[in-house]
Amino acid sequence: MLREMAVSAIRTSKLSKDYGLGRGLFDLDLQVAPREVFGYLGPNGSGKTTTIRLLMGMIKPTAGGAYVFGLDCNRDYVEVKRKVGYLPGDMPQFGSLRGKEIVAYLGGMRGGADPGNVRAIAERFDLDLNRHFREYSSGNKRKLGILLAFMHRPDLLILDEPTNGLDPLNQQEFYELLHEARDGGATVFLSSHVLSEVEHVCDTVGILRAGKLVRVARLDELRAAGETSLEEIFLSYYSETDQSQKALPE
């Protein structure tokens, strides 16, 4: 009841982005409650990144709408981003800028980065901000992306495959950071291929197939109901032999 009364952190209504030839995202109805960690699952090309870009106001929906804390992602995109920390799927090139300059540059667009929080996260991941971006390994680039997403303590974290390229130790560090953010009141929306990761950190999962949301479930409810593992549920939607023809389970 309380959950229904609160303004959803994320709400989409018939959200669609049609790229033609059956590609895109179709009629997405989704609600993510505040302080929830929502795992968004699906294989490549299923529409995860499209959903994230729609939420971030980067791309325009062909139908429907998306809302973050009640704000229209398309119309109020500047206000939305005050509340959001974003980690894209791939880090862009920053060439010869140093890590500390990138943090100050992007932090400056928010009116300045909190040096204490930056230091804490950088130390945690042992990310040397004195080095040039081009010298960073792919793992270090990912750490920098995480730092940029978390540094302003956002109310909502939108993370596109956040642990790609991170070693197991840093993955653990990231999970702890995520839990701390959630405990601090943040909502998390993360896409992932890694089922064990989602099982480990998420409260709720949504499964996408060919641009359509086919299942949303709370993990604790699945466990309480004695359902099979997340992996088996996920795979039940993706038969290798006949992905497109398989009837959707009710």
Next chain:
Amino acid sequence: MTAIRLGLRLGRWGLLGFSVLAFVSSLIQAVGFYQIAGHTAASRAAFAQSMSQVASQLTFILAPPSGLDTVGGYVEWRSFGGLAIVFAIWALVSGSGAARGDEEHGLVEAVLATGVTRSRWLASRVIGFAVASFVAAVASGLGLVAGAAGAGESVAFGSILGISVALAALGLSCYSVTLLIANLTAARVATAAAGAVLLALFLVNRLSQTFTWLVPWRWISPFHYYELNQPLAPGGAFDARATLTMIGIAMVGAAVAGVVFEWRDLGAPLVRWPSRHRSPSYEPSHSPLWRIPVARGLYERAAGLATWAAGVAAIGVLFVYLTKTVLQPLLSIPNIAHFLGAFAGGQLYTTFLGYFWLTFAQLLFAAFAIAQVARWSAEDSDGRLELILSNPRSRASVVVERAAVLALGAAVVAAVSGVAVALATHYEAMEVSGERLAEGTLLLVPFALVFAAAGAVLAAWKPRAAVGLLGGLAFASYLLDELGPLLKWPTWVQDFSAFKLYGTPLATGIDRGGLAIMVAIILVGFTASILLMERRDVGA
């Protein structure tokens, strides 16, 4: 074979674009020749005489012409002379992209992982560019053939083939020099270093026309060997030895680049300087500039801006000396001094400095604007724009900040070069109006912004094609300014050229009408860019 096919595929847009550009360039010059020079021997002789006066003022860019009373001689000077510079720029961009750009994007690593050897990969890129530059050079020759055929004349096949081979050989030698320099240097400075070397090779040859002390050095320049080829002009010939020398430069350059490429680590220069030990830092930069819109953009580009300012200032100073060197001997001849004085309305040095320097400065500022637009396109395609927009910023503010950074950057380059030119004229005791020089130099800022506004529209509409389209637009604008008066096109048509709108501020003062049109174009362009940005998808 697969590597060669890939090399050709990677360069297909360059091949297509430069072939079209080369064809159109020669076609327009050939058609223009018949329209202006006429069809009688007398009218062509008069045309040749007036053109040779123009040519004498352009020796710092184009080789002295011959046979200007024939379509072959005229197109060889106007089109193939300019195409030498265009092919060198193409070779620079393509060569540094092949040597270091593809490496930064992981393409080289992926190709080498398939078992292709480094030397084979490099050879495939050289062959790919050789084919592309030859096709584009032949396209230029065909433009001349088409233009001459339209007037019922023909050009000898051997001459067309000769100039095409020479132009392709020049392009290839510049490409190999670029490959070599780019393999020796760090990736971040590869293009600038190779560009500096090519510019030096170009200037050594061209300025040897004015400064005799450079004559003993011009043998090092492939541009010198290119100019020895004059197969289109009557009495001229294809110089096989000079062309073979260019091909030799290309082969030696590519071979040495191949050896360097075999020796060095991927992603690193051949010689890596030991880096200073720095203790790790977990602090963000404390510079307050990162928080100030526009200032952060200038601060980030500080090194690039300093290089542009220093480079443009150095070229400006060079043009001051060039102007004096060209004018002084003429002024010692009383009749010519009288004629020049009358032509320049008493402001001799002011007028001629404007003609020499500001004409070239316009090209530099157009290139500056195109370089900034290339950066906007790259920000779009590599995801940086997406990350910037993940902050609480409107898309309009991003466009406005880009425009402001470019305007202030251009102002810095203009101010530094203006001061350098003013000091050089003072040092050389040349009487130049300081007020007009300041006006003309500052007018370069709105001039650059005209291209930036067009680039902003293109970057918001088709970011991946923006640089190519803007380059074509700049070229068309330049041609319009060149041909409009000759072909007596209406003023409103000529006003589409930014070069025409800039006018001749040192000789005649600021053209307020032209300035108003430039400001209107800037406002309309950036407004359209904001509207397009608001509507489009980013990162899709």
